[in-house]
Amino acid sequence: MSGAEPEPLSSYLRRAGVDQVWGVDRLPQMLARAVAKNGQSHARFLLRDLRELRLPRSVDLLTCRFETLNYLLSDVDLRKPSHASPVP
Secondary structure (H helix, E strand, O other), rough: OOOOOOOOOHHHHHHOOOOOOOOEEEEEEHHHHHHHHHHOOOOOEEEOHHHHOOOOOOOOOOOOOOOOOOOOHHHHHHHHHHHHHHHO
């Protein structure tokens, strides 16, 4: 999720029974907005570039909202296996 989203996806996912929700953005100011909007959801937020994303644990679902994929400028960026890989 990002700071630009109009409603907290993290709150919805937590209500739906998702155990852990992660929010990622590469811009500190957008991450700060996401934390402010989603603070009550107990989501964890990471300052990361999507092209080099490594989450602290494996996940069952990875979503990209709005125009997120527009920032992946090449097929190589889109297909990098690190997008779903946990940190070793």
